[in-house]
Amino acid sequence: MTLRIADTFTAALTRLTAQEQAAAKQAAFDLQVDPSAPGLSLHRVDRSRDRDFWTARVTRDLRIVLHKRGPDTLLAWVGHHDDAYDWAARRRLEVHPTTGAAQLVEVRERVEEIRVHATPSTPAAVAPPALFARTPEETLLRCGVPPDWLADVRAATEDTLFDLTDHLPAEAMEALLNLAVGIEPATPAPPADPFAHPDAQRRFRPLVDEEELRRALDAPWERWTIFLHPAQREFVTRDFAGPARVTGSAGTGKTVVALHRAVRLARDDPSARVLLTTYNALLAEGLRRKLALLGAPPNLTASDLRAVALTEHERLLGPVRIATEAEVHEVLASAADGQPVDAGFLRDEWRLVVDARDIRDPAIYRDLPRHGRKTRLTGDRREALWAIFDRVRGLLAERGLKTYAGALHDTARALVEAGARPFDHIVVDEAQDLSLAELRFLHAACAREANGLFFAGDIGQRIFRPAFAWSAEGVEIRGRSRSLKVNYRTSHQIRRRSDHLLPARLLELDGGEEDRTGVQSVFEGPAPSVRVFQSAEEEASAVARWIGEAIDAGIAPEEIGVLVRSPDELDRALKATRLAGRPGEKLVGRAAPPSGQIALAPMHLAKGLEFRAVAVMACDAGVIPSEARLLEANDERALEEVYATERHLLYVACTRARERLMVSGVTPVSEYLEDLLDEGPA
């Protein structure tokens, strides 16, 4: 027997109470062991056109809907008795005549309430045109639209297309959204096995053993644990001859790819040492939590980069103490004592050039092309500066200190010299924020070229580290980098508005270009609210009202986040939540939102989190972009960098929202709000 689980089953399971879920899971296990066990009292659903639908008894009132054909059993749905029979009566499992994919299709004539044809709020004179009125039928069929639904699709306008979301198979809906923006459906040859079609693989997953069934049922709301998009699956399973990368805007499932790929590599070769890593400890903790849902094999380590690097340093070079930022500043000041050099310039020159690139030779410093640093330096000036940097290294060594970048460079060198590369495969999440030293370390730590380094990241979300050309470090991903285009996290409305913050194309220093267009969200929600207030009090009251509305709409406090630019604005967030009668909890230095409470967080900490509702507040001029950072910028290039990363930060904050987003500030507001205020074309 082949037992499969449908995504409709996991979705239905999440709608049950915890007690009902436990009972349903037990029944699913019983079914896997013996689908004809008498306790399940199987009944055929006589009202269904599809004679292969059955129900299995879970409790007096709960039923699992099964589809049984030949040796195949599909867990299709679960719910209360009458709902279960109704659900099955309205469905058919069929093979799409054009794509050849297995589909659970809603029977058109049984759907009474479909609004597609009705446009009561729009007078006929201004009714928007039907999107696919002239599209050939054959193209719609290639999208996977079930033949019964062709007429509805033809009648759909921009305003009504999303009404079809609950009725059409998800893959057909996505293909239509693509078609609406000019992307033709891909047409793989129909497979011999309808369940082997990439569209079907997203909806039906064979369960090989009890362990897999347990994992699928333990976290049914995390649908990514079982149902991957074909583009995601490709990144997971594909073998690459060299370093490769998955990109994509916020919420397109890059982390999901990184997790599955790391697990896949570790399972394929139990003797391979696999590392899943990211740039900070909070994000690594998040990865470990998610990895637990996939059942990580023992040869897979998930850890933050700093911890991995310092462990390797200790193994090869002994323990190290990393200088704090204050210690580095102090050493720089002592080394420059008496010299006429600007402290800010010196710090940047050390941090962004000499230490970042591990320049140890004065001749190299003298001849260094100053990409990314616009200040011109004469030969004499470079010599004087070099003398200072030389003293800096001496002082650090005297004090038994290394900078983090310095420790990474030393470890990378030691790894190469010893030929002791600790990992066979390394998967890096949030790779846009890797520093040059970190990339060099990773390159040195990875033993294999094929399937060696794999990166997941979005250059539009680079918020911490300056950009640099990866190819100059021997990491050549060009030709092995592609982006994901389906957004699973944010509603169509929130994604579209947040996208206004970034250009449609982002350039990379290697000469690569990332095209951010053509992304589709899989669901709709209310339009984001972008507001400008006269005072902080007014803003706090409005955010409080907005929180109240979200809670009234059934969103739990822990599903709400209030994000601000920096810890300095957290009190404004706290005030708003107090006014809402739900004082939030500040999320400083923790990975997970507090249970039962609204999370208040600075934007930098929001990476890795997501909430059903997000208020991004206190976006005033001077707050974002941060005035302090702008004042610190020493040259035009540094200024551009501040503007870009602050913009990315706001983008990160807005895209943590799944369903509802409010963005606000007190006048004069941040210049970035202008972009968000503009609703753009619908």
Ligand SMILES: Nc1ncnc2c1ncn2[C@@H]1O[C@H](COP(=O)(O)OP(=O)(O)OP(=O)(O)O)[C@@H](O)[C@H]1O
């Ligand atoms: N195949 C899938 N099916 C259902 N949900 C998915 C799928 N892939 C991703 N998701 C969900 O989409 C959301 C975003 O996924 P993920 O965090 O991997 O995106 P990301 O591209 O890494 O985002 P960001 O760039 O913001 O870090 C998560 O809630 C995840 O559970």
